[in-house]
Amino acid sequence: MRSLIYFVATFVAALILGIGSAWYMIERGSPLTTTKVGPWDGWISAGNPNADFYTRAHVARSGRLPLTSTVARYFVARTDDDGGLLSSDCEYLVVGGALNARWWSLALYDEYGGLIANPSSRYSYNSEEMLRHSDGTFHVTLSRNARPENWLPSGETDQHLVLMLRAYGLRETDSSGIGIIPNDRLPKIERKSCG
Amino acid sequence: MRIRLPGLYIALGLVLAGLIHIVAVLALPMLAPKNGYARLASLGPTNTMIQIPPAAPGQQAMPMMAPDIRYAFCRFDLTKGPVRLTSKLADDLFVIALYTRDGDNFYSLTGADMKRPDIDLIITTTDQTVEEAGVDSPESADSDIIVSSPVKEGIALLRQPLAGPSRTSYAEKALAAATCAPYAKSG
Numbered sequence: 001m002r003s004l005i006y007f008v009a010t011f012v013a014a015l016i017l018g019i020g021s022a023w024y025m026i027e028r029g030s031p032l033t034t035t036k037v038g039p040w041d042g043w044i045s046a047g048n049p050n051a052d053f054y055t056r057a058h059v060a061r062s063g064r065l066p067l068t069s070t071v072a073r074y075f076v077a078r079t080d081d082d083g084g085l086l087s088s089d090c091e092y093l094v095v096g097g098a099l100n101a102r103w104w105s106l107a108l109y110d111e112y113g114g115l116i117a118n119p120s121s122r123y124s125y126n127s128e129e130m131l132r133h134s135d136g137t138f139h140v141t142l143s144r145n146a147r148p149e150n151w152l153p154s155g156e157t158d159q160h161l162v163l164m165l166r167a168y169g170l171r172e173t174d175s176s177g178i179g180i181i182p183n184d185r186l187p188k189i190e191r192k193s194c195g
Numbered sequence: 196m197r198i199r200l201p202g203l204y205i206a207l208g209l210v211l212a213g214l215i216h217i218v219a220v221l222a223l224p225m226l227a228p229k230n231g232y233a234r235l236a237s238l239g240p241t242n243t244m245i246q247i248p249p250a251a252p253g254q255q256a257m258p259m260m261a262p263d264i265r266y267a268f269c270r271f272d273l274t275k276g277p278v279r280l281t282s283k284l285a286d287d288l289f290v291i292a293l294y295t296r297d298g299d300n301f302y303s304l305t306g307a308d309m310k311r312p313d314i315d316l317i318i319t320t321t322d323q324t325v326e327e328a329g330v331d332s333p334e335s336a337d338s339d340i341i342v343s344s345p346v347k348e349g350i351a352l353l354r355q356p357l358a359g360p361s362r363t364s365y366a367e368k369a370l371a372a373a374t375c376a377p378y379a380k381s382g
Contacts, residue, residue: 006201010208017208018215026223049299049345053220059298060224063258065231065352067292068300102307103288103356105263113258115250123250123262128359164259168288168356169307 026057033058037183039077040165044178045069063113067168070177075165078111080189086161088116088154090194091143094163096187098136101179102169103127106187108142108152111160118153125150140187163189224297231257232296232350241272241348244280244375246367265366267353269375274347277319282373284312285366288356293318295346302342316340317378320347351375 025033028041033054035042045051046059047068059066066074079085080092094106107124110116115123130138131149141147142154142161154161165187170179224230234257239245246267250260260266271278282291289306291314304314321343353373355366 006204010204011211014208014211015215017212019219021212022216022219022223026220047298047300049295049301051299056297056299057220057223057227060227060230063227063229063231063234064260065235065257065292065294065298065350066300067290067354068303071290071292071300071303071305103358105261105356107259107262109259114255115252115262117252121251126263126357128357162259166261168290169305 025054026061029058030054035075037075037186038081039079039083039189040075040186041077042073042075042181043069046074069179070173071179072166072168073170073179073181075167075181075186077163077165077189078160080191082191084191086142086163086189087194088144088157088159088161091141091147091192093190093192094140094142094187095190096138096140097185099127099167099181099185100171101127101167101181102171104165104167106130106140106152107164107166108154109162109164110155111162113162116153116155116159116161118155120146120153122151122153125152230296231298232294235268235350235352236270238268239270241270242278242375242377244269244373246370249367261356263357265355265357265363265370267370267373269351270348271318271344271351271375272348273318273320273323273344275377277317277323277378278375279378280314280316280318280351280373280375282314282353283369284309284314285355285362285369286358288358289314289369290354290356291316292352292354293342293344294350294352296348301345301349304340314340316342318342318344318351320344 033043035044043055045055047066105124105126125140132138140150140152142152144154172180174180244267247256250262284306287306291304292300293302294300317339353370355370357363357366
């Protein structure tokens with residue numbers, strides 16, 4: 001009797017461990033598949049026909065058709081710099097500088113990847129329209145209410161947020177031609193206030 | 196029976212967890228009900244260029260579409276022969292990307308790679324030749340880009356990132372002029 005309980009317990013533990021680890025490595029990535037810089041995750045081989053199984057599963061689950069990483073890179077942030085989940089209840093300041101890319105865009109989504117309705121129909125800022133300071137840096141505020149400079153509205157409903165930075169035609173690449181953004185170039189996401 | 200070796204259960208559990216992990220990772224792409232290909236494939240027939248409406252709240256063909264990129268796509272089917280894509284370039288930001296059902300981006304071409312303001316691209320399978328399909332003259336064959344596809348069915352996704360808000364209608368017009376059709380033998 002006791003050995004049966006041990007067997008069942010072993011099996012249940014294995015199921016949780018096996019599926020849990022698979023889910024985590026597909027959903028959030030691991031050092032094998034993703035570049036993690038602060039709050040940003042970038043899948044190194046997304047869209048690449050030679051990609052590993054974790055990356056392929058991630059792309060299939062995402063419902064997206066990303067460009068292969070030699071053409072464009074995508075970085076996703078679900079948290080601020082301190083690791084707190086991005087929430088429409090808080091106000092954030094995103095600060096970044098020039099990226100060595102032909103074109104790039106910073107867009108805000110709800111946690112399911114949907115654009116957030118707002119009166120000014122503003123969902124993103126790209127390299128051509130972002131207002132910049134004289135030193136080349138930009139400030140974007142994520143908040144419910146209108147803010148000066150670059151404002152990405154986070155909507156009226158209480159929800160978690162996802163930021164995506166996409167960069168086309170990165171001029172710096174690794175030996176296999178995959179575009180690189182130096183770590184210190186990815187924008188900082190600072191939480192200002194909540195509630 | 197007495198449990199003499201609790202370590203055995205731990206080892207068994209870990210091996211089992213490893214196997215379940217591998218099966219889950221391999222099975223997931225097949226179990227994912229709506230990958231990007233499936234989402235676009237349901238929007239229209241094959242070998243037709245379809246413009247995707249600009250992404251807006253509640254109106255997105257795929258999650259995390261860029262609100263500042265205009266998209267069009269063609270689900271190509273090569274079972275009856277090669278398929279031809281043509282498009283005008285609004286600017287060098289234009290990207291054409293070919294995908295398999297699994298979302299592998301096996302070919303891409305950017306506006307920056309192009310020397311001419313329009314794209315004329317023929318997709319074939321590895322066992323089809325464009326000569327068989329009937330190219331009228333060697334000169335026209337020279338001007339075409341021929342891509343050999345590893346799959347009979349796939350998606351060509353055209354992206355035109357917007358170089359500023361004033362470029363929107365220009366970009367939409369360029370994509371609206373894009374075509375996708377079976378590569379017909381011409382006389």
